[in-house]
Amino acid sequence: MPATLRDVARLAGVSPSTVSRALSLPDMVNVDTRARVAVAVERLSYEPNRAARGLITGRTGNVGLVVPDVANPFFASVVKGVQARARQDDVAVFVADTDEEPAVEARLFRALAKQVDGLILCSPRSSAEDLSAIAAETNVVLINRGVRGLTGIIFDDEDAMRQAMAHLAALGHRRIAWVSGPEASWSSQHRTAGLRAAATARGVELIEVGSFAPTYEGGVAAADQAVATEATAVVAYNDLIAIGLLSRLHARGISVPDDLSVLGVDDVEMSRMAIPALSTIRMPQQRAGQIAVETLLGLITMPEAMPPLRRSNALTGELIVRNSTGPAPSPKG
Amino acid sequence: MPATLRDVARLAGVSPSTVSRALSLPDMVNVDTRARVAVAVERLSYEPNRAARGLITGRTGNVGLVVPDVANPFFASVVKGVQARARQDDVAVFVADTDEEPAVEARLFRALAKQVDGLILCSPRSSAEDLSAIAAETNVVLINRGVRGLTGIIFDDEDAMRQAMAHLAALGHRRIAWVSGPEASWSSQHRTAGLRAAATARGVELIEVGSFAPTYEGGVAAADQAVATEATAVVAYNDLIAIGLLSRLHARGISVPDDLSVLGVDDVEMSRMAIPALSTIRMPQQRAGQIAVETLLGLITMPEAMPPLRRSNALTGELIVRNSTGPAPSPKG
DNA sequence: CCTCAGTCTGCAATCCGTTGCAACTCACTG
DNA sequence: CAGTGAGTTGCAACGGATTGCAGACTGAGG
Incomplete structure (x- = not known):
């Protein structure tokens, strides 16, 4: 039913090959011919059949x-x-x-x-x-x-963690909990490493809390352990975990950010919808x-012209401060 | 590089057509032949080229x-x-x-x-x-x-709204606000109609609040108007709006569900993560x-054997009660 | 007038499966 | 022993586009 290359060729009074070239290698064909073809293509509202093209070119598009x-x-x-x-x-x-x-x-x-x-x-x-x-x-x-x-x-997970640490340190946090994601996860490993380095660099005490599923439920599960560290801020492997934390903390009557600051990573859609709106490191997904x-x-x-992975052009994150992080509570007593 | 039908044919010592049939119309070919073909297919780990097949069958898969x-x-x-x-x-x-x-x-x-x-x-x-x-x-x-x-x-939007109304009426709500979605939206129209019908049926007063974007922001925007209706419960066109409502209500210090119940529709992932967890009508997406x-x-x-849209087999929703709906507050005074 | 290069166009093969039709085998019937 | 028919298999055309190669034509140069 849809027009084929031959239909166009017939209408334009040229051979199929010419039509093909007029479309893919325009400057190999005479200007007038090209114009005639263009008209025919237009009139029949022709579109090349991708399967047929792919068959011969080996490309599917x-x-x-x-x-x-x-x-x-x-x-x-x-x-x-x-x-x-x-x-x-x-x-x-x-x-x-x-x-x-x-x-x-x-x-x-x-x-x-x-x-x-x-x-x-x-x-x-x-x-x-x-x-x-x-x-x-x-x-x-x-x-x-x-x-x-x-x-x-x-x-750039390391850099993201550096930003996280800079933000929390500036708020006066000296004891920070880290809720990591799945151990097998590449980015969880890198975030953990990055956070450790940043903590050391700033002389902040970092307490690592288990490894949790990168989900809301994971966050709910992690909350009590995070609280038990007596840290004044907790950074979560990702926003989903952070939102789970928020939920459990709310249930326990722990106020965020007054009693405890929570920082996520990723900045997924729903982070700004959380209560309180989640501070996070936005990763440009x-x-x-x-x-x-x-x-x-x-x-x-260009098969061979592409450089393999280069650390140097990793995508950097951006600190988004919303309402889940605040000054460290002054030590009681 | 990958094996073609002919490669298989050669290896199995049969013609390409036989291979083709062995694969697509197995009982048209002799059992032993079929077996020989199967072996060859296996050995070459042959997979038919979809583009080529599509070219002739007209199906792409x-x-x-x-x-x-x-x-x-x-x-x-x-x-x-x-x-x-x-x-x-x-x-x-x-x-x-x-x-x-x-x-x-x-x-x-x-x-x-x-x-x-x-x-x-x-x-x-x-x-x-x-x-x-x-x-x-x-x-x-x-x-x-x-x-x-x-x-x-x-x-089945009408039914969903019936369930919504049944739930809220049972909780004692007699004055309910409805935050509708985009006017052009098919389901918003149906939900509005359904809710009206259900409200009338139960003698509940329904106050309709503007038409809002089906988003978190839409919900934030709608909140104050919903509050101004003095309804004791509000049902939102969808969960996103409901979550926006929750957020703005929280900011205004209005307690959900003590002061005002909020009911969403859809049951998207994040509804259970909201604070309070959102009651909603789950639509089986x-x-x-x-x-x-x-x-x-x-x-x-089977081109012509399919029945067009039938209202009767619409997918029905399911009421999910979480924490954003509760008994209507007793009238003050 | 012939040659040669340069442009443009067409022929025909090709990509890889599918399928209508014919051919062939074999067993069995009459 | 010819004839019928079922069961298998192969031949060859086909689908729609691309492309190497050759032919046609033009114009310039000798």
């Missing part, structure tokens, strides 16, 4: 995006960023959700790999080997994950998605 | 999903549902985000239509004409939107996504 959970606001933002940037270049994006099950991932990666020119992976859990294996099959850009030899977009697309597109067109 | 905003938790859940169900049938899904700009939609729809067997559209804003136009080009299933002649998955896929797949394979 699609990319895949895999995230652990689209309902997690952090990843939702990444999706949005990828989305928006991809549209600019007319590439469509397959989105897949692994439901946080690493087992699903491998199968999923394979299935997707066939249908795309490249993959953007947010895969905090998968092993470096698995990731490398996929990268052998198709172009891959990682987000928030560093794997030797692979290209990745990362956030949409921008990460956008850059991931650009990098991937580069990787696709 | 892909579906498209368009939502106004993936970062909105309501739509994120829908995406998740679609996602999960689609994977079961090995169909990949293109996800596109219109950024709430109806202008983008038309272009986007067209672009996607070429590459998929069908489209699932969450498009509260687009006009019925635009939607019908797309439906003429490809298979379409609407979510949360009824358009004459098109297939759609809808929520993931299930809607899942059913949308099933319906679409049906539409694709």
